[in-house]
Amino acid sequence: MTRFLAFILTLVMPLTASAGDLSVTVAVVPLAPPGVMAHAAYFNLTNDGAETRRLIGVRAEGYAMAHLHRSEEMADVATMTAVDAIDIAPGQSIVFKPGGLHVMLMHPAAMQAEGDTVLLTLKFANGETLPVQVPVTRLRHGS
Amino acid sequence: MRRLALIFSLIAAPLWAQVQGVELDDPVALPDFHLENDRGETFDRDTLTGHWTLVMFGFLSCPDVCPFTLGNLEAAVTETSMRVRPDNVPQVVFVSVDPARDAETVSDYARYFHPDFKGFTGARDQIDTLIQATDSFYRLMKPDASGYYEVQHSASVSVIAPDGTLRAKLQPPFDPGATAEFLARLQIAYRRSLNQ
Numbered sequence: 198m199t200r201f202l203a204f205i206l207t208l209v210m211p212l213t214a215s216a217g218d219l220s221v222t223v224a225v226v227p228l229a230p231p232g233v234m235a236h237a238a239y240f241n242l243t244n245d246g247a248e249t250r251r252l253i254g255v256r257a258e259g260y261a262m263a264h265l266h267r268s269e270e271m272a273d274v275a276t277m278t279a280v281d282a283i284d285i286a287p288g289q290s291i292v293f294k295p296g297g298l299h300v301m302l303m304h305p306a307a308m309q310a311e312g313d314t315v316l317l318t319l320k321f322a323n324g325e326t327l328p329v330q331v332p333v334t335r336l337r338h339g340s
Numbered sequence: 341m342r343r344l345a346l347i348f349s350l351i352a353a354p355l356w357a358q359v360q361g362v363e364l365d366d367p368v369a370l371p372d373f374h375l376e377n378d379r380g381e382t383f384d385r386d387t388l389t390g391h392w393t394l395v396m397f398g399f400l401s402c403p404d405v406c407p408f409t410l411g412n413l414e415a416a417v418t419e420t421s422m423r424v425r426p427d428n429v430p431q432v433v434f435v436s437v438d439p440a441r442d443a444e445t446v447s448d449y450a451r452y453f454h455p456d457f458k459g460f461t462g463a464r465d466q467i468d469t470l471i472q473a474t475d476s477f478y479r480l481m482k483p484d485a486s487g488y489y490e491v492q493h494s495a496s497v498s499v500i501a502p503d504g505t506l507r508a509k510l511q512p513p514f515d516p517g518a519t520a521e522f523l524a525r526l527q528i529a530y531r532r533s534l535n536q
Contacts, residue, residue, distance in 0.1 A: 232445025295408035
């Protein structure tokens, strides 16, 4: 029943969230393969305000930890580094996408199914928070 | 001159974006190795012969790069199947370099991306043998306070021909169409080399 309600919610809620001048669009948690301790969330974060905003962290409901991370490939080696803060200039959009910036979701309490949502709370340097309901979706790859 | 450079960059940029793989100058014979999985299957030098194989190294708790690469390989193999004979469609093998955490679920993980994908891991020295033979790399990082550790690993994918030799490396971003085109051309070159 909860899952059904969540599904209905994803239908009626636009897949965006905003708080003041900050907005999140195209948020997605790709459905995780079995057996993983960590997976990822992606989105676009836009600052429509007049001042630079600083993203300093993220919380994810149902996970022991969530970190801002960046994947990089240097000399054919895939590495990940934690990101302490990301500045978003006025008018700028920061893109979280596979192979780059992502939210690392660690130690899930339970595995999600397609249609579930993950509540992310983005934390900013000025103390503001931005809650985002992110749908769990099976990603389709293609050219 | 600047205009010429601009024109050149416009021509070169799409071409550069199409580079999805590098063919080795000389094929590399692989040594004996032995990997296994939770379904009782084995992956060794003998299982490489008679078909094309794509080998990717990674670890299951890799949140970003590994699922993205396997998803792209699934799409690339589907695209390849439209270009080559059914028996030339590559077998995709995911090798976990993190057996301590992944041995129980490595085959489920691989099959999540495609029912025909296979996942293996094994003893450290056997993993290292295959890593070295394919000129690949990995490193287990220091655990954090919770005991969780990350793994650095090669981003590229090894392409092994039906004669069991390493022939090429696929490189990110693994665009499915361009990767399929690279694999189809590699197979033509391989057949030509056998007929010489």
